[in-house]
Amino acid sequence: MAPVVRKLLGPQNRNLWFWVFVGPFAIGLTLFTYVPLCWSVYLSFFDAHNTVSPTDFVGLDNYTAMLGDDAFTDSLVTFGLFTAFIVPATFVLSLSLALMVNRLRWAQAFFRSVFFLPVACSYVVAALIWKMSLFSGVRFGLVNTVLGWFGVDQIAWLSTTDPPWYWLVIVTVRLWLQTGFYMVLFLAGLQRIPPLLYEAAAVDGARPGWQTFRYVTFPQLRATSVAVVLLLVINAFQAFDEFYNLLSDARGYPPYARPPLVYLYYTALGQEQNLGLGSAGAVILALIIALVTVAQARFFRLGRKED
Numbered sequence: 001m002a003p004v005v006r007k008l009l010g011p012q013n014r015n016l017w018f019w020v021f022v023g024p025f026a027i028g029l030t031l032f033t034y035v036p037l038c039w040s041v042y043l044s045f046f047d048a049h050n051t052v053s054p055t056d057f058v059g060l061d062n063y064t065a066m067l068g069d070d071a072f073t074d075s076l077v078t079f080g081l082f083t084a085f086i087v088p089a090t091f092v093l094s095l096s097l098a099l100m101v102n103r104l105r106w107a108q109a110f111f112r113s114v115f116f117l118p119v120a121c122s123y124v125v126a127a128l129i130w131k132m133s134l135f136s137g138v139r140f141g142l143v144n145t146v147l148g149w150f151g152v153d154q155i156a157w158l159s160t161t162d163p164p165w166y167w168l169v170i171v172t173v174r175l176w177l178q179t180g181f182y183m184v185l186f187l188a189g190l191q192r193i194p195p196l197l198y199e200a201a202a203v204d205g206a207r208p209g210w211q212t213f214r215y216v217t218f219p220q221l222r223a224t225s226v227a228v229v230l231l232l233v234i235n236a237f238q239a240f241d242e243f244y245n246l247l248s249d250a251r252g253y254p255p256y257a258r259p260p261l262v263y264l265y266y267t268a269l270g271q272e273q274n275l276g277l278g279s280a281g282a283v284i285l286a287l288i289i290a291l292v293t294v295a296q297a298r299f300f301r302l303g304r305k306e307d
Contacts, residue, residue, distance in 0.1 A: 040279040048276035062280035072281060075263040076288075080261060083236040085171045090232055091225075094179045098186035099213075112187065116180035123177060123241035130173040131246050133156065158247060159254075166247065166257055173242050178235070182228050190225035193217065226300040230293060237289050242266070260285050 008069050020240060039052070046054035067074050101111050118126070135157040136143050144154040159164045193216070201216045202208075218225075240261040247254055264285070268278025 001044045017292075033307055042279075043276050044274050044279040044283050048279070051276075052275060054276065058276070062276050063284065065279045066277060067285060070276070071258070072260070072263055075260045076259050078257055078259050079237060079239070082239060083168070083233060084171070086174055086236055087229065087232045089171060089175060090182060091178055091228060093175060094182035094228070095186050095221075095225075097179065097183040098190055099217075101183070102187055102190045112184065115183055118176050119178065119181045121177060124245050125176055127242045127245035130169055130242075131201060135169045157283075161256055164256070167168055169246060170242055172259065173246070174239070177242075182232070185224055185228055186221065189221045190217070193220045226296075230296055233292060233296065234289060237285065 041053065043052065043054065045057060045059060047056040047058050047062075048054040097115055101108055101115070104111060136144075137156060141157075143157070148154060155165055156167050160166070197216050197220070198212065201212055206212050206215055238261065240257050243259050243262050244253070244265070245255060248256060260281070264278050264281045267281060268275050
């Protein structure tokens with residue numbers, strides 16, 4: 001074997017086996033992620049109506065038009081409202097479940113699996129279940145049926161804007177789908193806390209319950225809490241399936257509760273199929289996600305050593 005080939009393969013062909021296992025994933029990631037991303041950035045500088053190979057260069061006009069579009073800025077406001085609902089609700093609920101499951105002395109694996117199971121459910125399927133079975137219209141739906149038992153008037157959950165009951169439907173389906181995942185993250189963090197810390201806290205007079213949680217448990221979960229908040233905010237930016245499948249119908253999508261991805265979907269794949277404008281909006285959204293993530297990381301001092 002030639003020295004150059006032997007050097008490329010590495011000792012005991014380790015480099016060869018590395019590429020055998022990693023190569024297919026790297027190729028798929030390049031073809032289906034990085035190439036479309038780069039092409040989207042390219043399209044954002046062109047007038048791309050009904051084509052992915054435009055020739056009319058417009059520079060930053062698409063970005064200017066997108067930033068001046070009230071519908072796009074309204075979609076960012078919708079994201080802000082969704083984030084204000086879903087991030088603290090998911091954080092508190094997943095942490096509470098993790099604390100309860102961690103205290104179980106029996107069947108802990110069973111309850112961990114039960115709470116995690118919704119994570120494997122499709123967002124589309126879950127949204128349709130919420131729409132057609134639980135919060136279906138005025139005459140039907142499990143929630144309206146239960147409310148009727150107590151004499152409460154039936155509610156059109158997805159079409160009532162005053163008050164905006166559709167937020168209850170959107171937030172609850174997202175909570176059901178993702179709480180189990182973050183519960184597992186918190187549970188892993190809880191199981192890494194040394195028992196000696198609790199013993200030392202007890203010796204110092206800390207009472208079991210709130211004092212122990214405040215001064216021992218929660219500070220030890222700082223790294224996990226920061227990671228959970230970062231993931232929740234990024235996932236909120238990427239919300240699409242539940243909004244689209246809950247609120248859209250044969251007449252289209254209503255003007256309210258339209259997050260950025262739904263707006264970009266109709267911009268790029270709607271009647272005009274303005275792929276250039278949609279690509280510019282996607283780039284702007286990606287930059288906003290990156291800036292928010294970096295700002296959060298710096299605010300929480302992510303990656304720095306504890307003082």
